Amino acid sequence: MTDAVLSVRDLVVEIPTRHAVLKPVDGVSFDIAPGEILGVVGESGAGKSMTGNAVIGLLDRPAHISGGEILLKGQRIDNLPYARMRKLRGAEIGMVFQDPLTSLNPLLTIGDQLSETMIEHLGISQAEARKRAIAALDEVGIPGAADRIDSYPHEFSGGMRQRVVIALALCAEPSLVIADEPTTALDVSVQAQIIALLRRLCRERDTSVMLITHDMGVIAETADRVAVVYAGRLAELGPVAEVLGRPRHPYTEGLMGSTPAASAGRARLHQIPGSMPRLGHLPAGCPFHPRCPKAQDDCRTDPAPTLAACNGRAACWHPVNSPESEAAE
Amino acid sequence: MTAIVTVKNLTRRFDVSKPWLNRVIERLPKRKLVAVSDVSFDIEEGTTYALVGESGSGKSTIGKMLVGLLDPSEGAVEIEGVNLDTETDRARIDKVRSDIQMIFQDPYASLNPRWKVRDIIAEPVAARGGKTQGLAERLLEQVGLSADDAGKFPHEFSGGQRQRICIARALASEPKFIVCDEPTSALDVSVQAQVLNLMSDLKDDYGLTYLFISHDLTVVSHMADTVGVLYLGRLVEEAAPGDLNARPAHPYTQMLLDAAPQLDGFGREVDPPKGEIPDPINPPPGCAYNPRCPFVVDRCREERPQLRPFGAGRVACHRAEEVVARMDKAS
Numbered sequence: 258m259t260d261a262v263l264s265v266r267d268l269v270v271e272i273p274t275r276h277a278v279l280k281p282v283d284g285v286s287f288d289i290a291p292g293e294i295l296g297v298v299g300e301s302g303a304g305k306s307m308t309g310n311a312v313i314g315l316l317d318r319p320a321h322i323s324g325g326e327i328l329l330k331g332q333r334i335d336n337l338p339y340a341r342m343r344k345l346r347g348a349e350i351g352m353v354f355q356d357p358l359t360s361l362n363p364l365l366t367i368g369d370q371l372s373e374t375m376i377e378h379l380g381i382s383q384a385e386a387r388k389r390a391i392a393a394l395d396e397v398g399i400p401g402a403a404d405r406i407d408s409y410p411h412e413f414s415g416g417m418r419q420r421v422v423i424a425l426a427l428c429a430e431p432s433l434v435i436a437d438e439p440t441t442a443l444d445v446s447v448q449a450q451i452i453a454l455l456r457r458l459c460r461e462r463d464t465s466v467m468l469i470t471h472d473m474g475v476i477a478e479t480a481d482r483v484a485v486v487y488a489g490r491l492a493e494l495g496p497v498a499e500v501l502g503r504p505r506h507p508y509t510e511g512l513m514g515s516t517p518a519a520s521a522g523r524a525r526l527h528q529i530p531g532s533m534p535r536l537g538h539l540p541a542g543c544p545f546h547p548r549c550p551k552a553q554d555d556c557r558t559d560p561a562p563t564l565a566a567c568n569g570r571a572a573c574w575h576p577v578n579s580p581e582s583e584a585a586e
Numbered sequence: 587m588t589a590i591v592t593v594k595n596l597t598r599r600f601d602v603s604k605p606w607l608n609r610v611i612e613r614l615p616k617r618k619l620v621a622v623s624d625v626s627f628d629i630e631e632g633t634t635y636a637l638v639g640e641s642g643s644g645k646s647t648i649g650k651m652l653v654g655l656l657d658p659s660e661g662a663v664e665i666e667g668v669n670l671d672t673e674t675d676r677a678r679i680d681k682v683r684s685d686i687q688m689i690f691q692d693p694y695a696s697l698n699p700r701w702k703v704r705d706i707i708a709e710p711v712a713a714r715g716g717k718t719q720g721l722a723e724r725l726l727e728q729v730g731l732s733a734d735d736a737g738k739f740p741h742e743f744s745g746g747q748r749q750r751i752c753i754a755r756a757l758a759s760e761p762k763f764i765v766c767d768e769p770t771s772a773l774d775v776s777v778q779a780q781v782l783n784l785m786s787d788l789k790d791d792y793g794l795t796y797l798f799i800s801h802d803l804t805v806v807s808h809m810a811d812t813v814g815v816l817y818l819g820r821l822v823e824e825a826a827p828g829d830l831n832a833r834p835a836h837p838y839t840q841m842l843l844d845a846a847p848q849l850d851g852f853g854r855e856v857d858p859p860k861g862e863i864p865d866p867i868n869p870p871p872g873c874a875y876n877p878r879c880p881f882v883v884d885r886c887r888e889e890r891p892q893l894r895p896f897g898a899g900r901v902a903c904h905r906a907e908e909v910v911a912r913m914d915k916a917s
Contacts, residue, residue, distance in 0.1 A: 300774035414862055444640035444801065446859040449845035453858040471774065474847025478854045498852045515779030517804040518849055525786065526779040526808060532744055 261288035262330060262432050262465040263312065269324035270304075270311050270489075272536075279536040281307045281320070283489040284563060289433065292463040294456070296480030296497065298470060298512075302533055304489040305469045309435045311335075312467070313350050314342040330432065348378035351426030351464075353455075355438035357418035361410040367394070367421050368406035371428055378429035393424040397454060416447035420454065427458055434459065437469045452479055473516045477501050485509045488534055488544040491564050493571045503578045505571035507549050510578070543574065551575050589628035590763055590795050591635075591652065595661035598622040598647050598819075602867065619867050621647045623819040624661070626893070629812075631762075634789065634796040636806040636827075638842070639816035642863055645799045648816075649765045652797060653688045665763065684714065687756040691768035693748035697740040703751055704736035710759040725754040729784060746777035753784065757792070765797045770805065782808060803846055807831060812899075815839050818866055818874040825899030835901040835910050837879045873904070881905050881912075 270282035281304045289295045299305045310316050312327055314337070327335040329349060334342065346352070354360045362370060371390035375381055381389070387406070394402035397420040410418055419439065426434050436455065440448040456479060459466050468480055476483050476497065483500045485493040485508065493506040504510040514527030531548045534540060543561050546552040555574055562572045571579075603609060603616045622644040629635040637645040650656040652663055654670050662669050668682045687710070690696040697706055707725055708718035723733035729750040740748060749769060756764050769785070770778040782805065789796060800806050806813055807827040815823040815836065823836040834840045841859045848854065861878040864870055870877050876886040885904050893902040903909060 300776060416862055444863075445803075445842060446640065446845045447862065448847075449856050450858040452847075453856060472847065473775070474849055474851070477849050478847045478851045478856070501849065502852070512775060513849065515776045516849060517779075517782075517802070517808045524808070526783055528779040528783055529776040530780075532746060532777060 260290070261328075262291050262293075263289040263467070264328040264331075265308070265312065265325070266328070267325035268308065268311060268322065268327065268335075270307055270316065270320055271323040272320045274537075277537050281489050281536055282311060284325070285486075285489075285491055286325075286564065287484055287491070287494060289465045289467060291432070291465055292460070293482065294459065294466040294468055294480045296468045296470065296476035296483040297486060298473060298476050298483060299486035300471060300512075300533055302536075303486040305471075305486045306437055307489075308486070309437050309467060309469050313346055313352060313435055315346075344378075347374055347431070348429045349431050349433065351429070351431040351434040353419070353422050353426050353434065353436040353439045355441050357415060357422045357442070358410060360422055361418065361425075363410055366407045366409055367413075371406075371421075371425055374425060375428050389428070390424075393428045394421070396458070397421070397424045398450075399424075415443055416450060419443060419447075419451050423451070423455060423458070427462070427464065430462065431464065433465045433467065435467045435469070438471070439468070440475060441470070441472070448475070455479075473501065473512060485512070488539060489536070490544065490561065491572060492545070493573075494564055495570050505576035505579050506545075506573045507551050507577055508545050509571070511548075511550075543572075545573075551577065588631055590631040590666060591629040591797070592664040593625060593627050593648070593652070593661070594664070596622055596625045596648065596651060596658050596663065597660040598644070598651060598656065599659045617867055620869070621819050621866065622651070625816075625819070625821045626661075627814055627821065627824060629763075629795055629797060631795055632789075632793050633811040634798050634809050636798040636800060636810035636813045637816055638800055638803055638806050638813060640801060640842075640863060642818070642866060643816040644819035645801075645816050646767055647819075649688070649767045649797060649799050653686050653765050654683070655688075680714075684710075684759050685762040686765070687759065687761040687763075688765045688767065689749075689752050689756050689769045692772055693745055693752055694772075696752055697748060699740055701739075702736070703738055703740065703743075706740070706751065707736070707755045707758055710755060714759070716759075721758060722754070725757055726751075728757070728788070729754045730780075744777075746773055746781060749773060749777075749781050750784065753781075753788070757788065760792075761794070763795045763797070765799070767799045768801065769798075771801065778805070785809070803831075803842055815842070818863060818869055820874055820902065821893055821900075822875065822903070823899065823901045824893070825897070825901075829898055833897070833910055833913065835896050835899070835906040836875075836903045837881050837909055838875045840909070840913065841878075873902075881909055 266286050268282055268285045272279040285308055297305045311322055322335050326333055368390050372386035375386045375389055391402050391406055399405055399420055440451050480497045483497045484491055487508050493500055493509045504513055511529040529548050540547055542557045542559055546556040562574050564572045598621050600619045600621055602619045604614055639645045651658050665682050668678055673679050704722040707722040712718050722736045726735050727733055731750055770781050798809050810827050813827050813830050814821050817838050823839050834843055845859050872888050873886045873891050876882045891902045891904045893900050896906050
């Protein structure tokens with residue numbers, strides 16, 4: 258696909274340690290179309306944040322990209338020098354992180370932070386930047402934007418701070434926003450506000466979003482397509498209603514079953530036995546097989562299934578809910 | 587059925603004033619934060635009572651007052667008919683104390699990193715001079731870990747395993763009543779499912795009573811027999827989880843249920859709730875929810891609604907009848 262805003266091809270991230278080379282991201286490929294929201298869902302340690310950080314070039318050393326490519330609007334960005342990448346960040350790719358307090362500078366007013374970004378990336382004057390900053394705050398729903406522009410981050414509540422961060426991410430009109438757990442630190446009612454805001458703004462500007470979260474509910478309501486990550490690999494990728502509604506990978510099915518639903522009443526939750534393998538202790542074959550109820554001998558011996566090898570939807574040798582498996586029953 | 591825990595008109599105020607000298611020089615008044623305001627409920631023996639609310643709603647403060655980590659400013663907590671605040675009989679206090687245990691939210695912060703798991707689990711018994719031989723090993727197997735784990739240190743375990751250790755420790759003194767303060771909110775969904783199932787099994791095996799504190803209404807529906815919804819330190823609604831989900835009678839509960847993301851809500855457009863939780867130091871007069879409530883009338887701004895029986899549960903809203911009627915019509 259050439260019209261994709263972001264293309265990630267066989268991305269591998271490595272962390273060399275004294276004992277072994279760990280691969281927190283191992284052969285991940287996906288595209289994000291203009292205006293599309295791709296949800297990336299997985300449990301802690303699955304490599305979802307690592308993927309996001311690789312895309313914006315913010316991997317902490319010694320982690321580094323050791324294979325594959327990342328293309329933004331057809332241009333490779335994974336091998337750019339630091340200075341070029343720095344220009345790109347903010348201008349072409351906006352970022353929203355989990356904790357709004359740590360992503361804002363406590364010593365600068367929010368107006369200064371917004372203006373700085375716009376002056377740097379859009380090359381506009383100080384006065385113009387201030388005017389646009391007020392408009393941006395107004396747009397993310399901060400009441401009395403003109404009065405609050407000279408406030409410091411600590412003077413805002415958690416939800417309001419996250420709105421400021423979203424304004425900051427979108428003020429230079431990037432084509433892609435990477436939102437890493439944007440609502441995890443927030444209460445449900447505020448979460449609903451922030452999700453609605455992010456969706457509205459991205460629709461209005463045709464901005465693509467890579468939404469990284471562990472919350473299946475947020476993904477279901479927000480994303481167009483979803484990528485399920487397990488042990489650094491994509492387990493399943495597809496339109497959100499299909500992947501969550503009729504999951505084909507046993508891991509996705511297990512995740513959906515373990516997520517409590519209000520309507521289910523006091524039923525026992527389905528549980529996936531065991532826990533995610535530690536990096537460096539990955540089992541041979543499919544990384545999910547020790548926990549998989551459907552595992553067969555070939556899952557333990559054959560090389561790990563990839564999306565490309567398994568019809569592009571679920572990386573599994575024996576998918577559930579697939580047309581073939583249902584025909585077999 | 588008898589109530590094992592009775593909470594009556596419980597109120598807790600925290601003094602958040604500036605230091606004395608600043609108050610004198612800057613002529614500031616004392617400032618009081620009312621974290622819990624006039625909350626009453628009963629927990630029947632062998633059931634799970636859940637407290638749900640957003641941050642700042644006072645749910646953890648209530649939990650701490652129940653186990654005696656905080657003293658109430660007003661009102662009383664009675665456990666097995668004993669008020670630990672006023673009781674003077676040492677033996678009765680000891681008896682009740684050993685029947686109460688607590689499981690905390692963060693399994694990383696609630697285990698001493700320098701102690702072996704064996705010592706951590708046996709501590710509640712050892713502290714009372716009880717017999718601890720083989721106790722930790724037996725409990726570890728009960729919570730799904732292996733007996734060999736008793737010789738390890740907490741850092742050798744994952745978050746879910748640590749929470750199992752916390753549960754084993756809570757079970758050591760054979761309590762009747764356990765306060766669980768967000769026991770799974772630091773865990774991943776698949777691990778959360780394991781821990782919640784374990785807690786349900788143990789409850790049935792030992793006939794335990796839980797106070798389950800959570801911010802997540804969906805988790806609560808799986809665990810609780812009765813749910814109490816808190817807003818700004820006040821109990822606004824109390825009902826069985828099925829009734830609460832089907833026919834929420836308080837506008838705040840409706841908002842919470844509506845705002846919670848749904849697993850099958852593909853592309854659902856939610857009308858996001860308005861406003862934020864008000865400042866608990868200066869709560870709005872009347873009903874605490876009135877600035878955000880779509881059903882607000884003048885009475886709500888003047889008179890604080892009392893918790894009253896409604897259907898099979900209780901609700902604190904002047905207009906609960908209309909709220910439910912409006913919802914029935916809409917659906």
